Amino acid sequence: MTVQSPEKLFSPVLTAFWDQPESWTLETYRKHDGYEGLRKALAMDPDDVIALVKDAGLRGRGGAGFPTGMKWQFIPQGDGKPHYLVVNADESEPGTCKDIPLLFANPHSLLEGIAIACHAIRSSHAFVYLRGEVVPVLRRLHEAVREAYAAGLFGKDALGPGKDLEVTVHAGAGAYICGEETALLDSLEGRRGQPRLRPPFPAVEGLYACPTVVNNVESIASVPAILHRGKEWFRSMGSEKSPGFTLYSLSGHVAAPGQYEAPLGITLRQLLDATGGMRPGHRLKFWTPGGSSTPLFTAEHLDVPLDYEGVAAAGSMLGTKALQCFDETTCVVRAVTRWTEFYAHESCGKCTPCREGTYWLVQLMRDIEAGKGRPSDLDKLLDIADNINGKAFCALGDGAASPIFSSLKHFRDEYEEHVTRGGCPFDPARSTVWADDHNATATEGVLA
Known part of the structure; x- marks a missing residue:
């Protein structure tokens, strides 16, 4: 994909109004078509919502890139058990820093996505597992949940007559391992956070031994725009196998670190060209495409497409799109x-x-x-x-x-x-x- 200008490079959706006063409030969110995606979803059959997300090609934004709609589809229906949605907001890998600013600036995008996902998988209870150290974000998320309950978006009959929806925000104690989905589930249940043996997988026996979907914050927050604007709009961005927009976290020895929302498949060279490059007088030495757990790249990889297939073909993983850039002064x-x-x-x-x-x-x-x-x-x-x-x-x-x-x-x-x-x-x-x-x-x- 060739990008000619910063205007064409960036695709603000989740970040469209982060810079506006009180962007985190329900009032501001509604001014930007907030909860329109939920309105459309509730008029659809749950299976049709799953099919739409699947056809749009949304892939998990937490690291592995597993298709979100397919993950929802794994939930067994008619089993007589409660179904749960768990949102993994335990962001703590070195270099990864996209979900916390998203929750701080635009928490209602997550909450709307939660409501849509719960309708799709026929769940009446969702959990958000948030890293407990980020107290300002925790407070802001609690306030957004309060606003949603007051507006009738959560609570009794929120998803239709007789279809209640409860949301629980749980603050973790700061263990990186709890970002692993089964360790997170153990922590939610009050046990020490340690990975579980699989199978059984969470879709069959997850939280409280019931069918559970575990999704990343950005994955769920991306769903409302797909419902509102359609799968064709979503697929018009990115690449064929990695469609859509995503958040790239640019950090390190760069002129303008920050969150940049762009279609999947851009390159680090394009992103640096649009944001001022490395800090003045210095050159790129090595960088990570997806946080510290992904194999590092060098300046030779500046033109690798930053999508799941492109990065994998070059020998690394896209992960959380945490682009840590280090210059020649770094050992x-x-x-x-x-x-x-x-x-x-x-x-x-x-x-x-x-x-x-x-x-x-x-x-x-x-x-x-x-x-x-x-x-x-x-x-x-x-x-x-x-x-x-x-x-x-x-x-x-x-x-x-x-x-x-x-x-x-x-x-x-x-x-x-x-x-x-x-x-x-x-x-x-x-x-x-x-x-x-x-x-x-x-x-x-x-x-x-």
């Missing part, structure tokens, strides 16, 4: 060490590969960064990461291994410099570039 070893420390700290300890593997990755990374490493440690890093990858109980282990694999693939020479020179070749006092004899290679790249 790759130091950055990966900090990420690895995070994953070791957040490991729930349930499975041996992750519990023990992340611990030893941290020990080796710290030694290498401090100049105490040996040449054999680099192969040992790969060996430990390989014993974690694909063998842990959940995806946290894979996420811890990804930065190790990809950084050694693209920057093995920098690791070797730490070993042979007995320390980091970067000058921490100036935080600039390589030692003089490596200055030319370190600053290679593209000035975005």
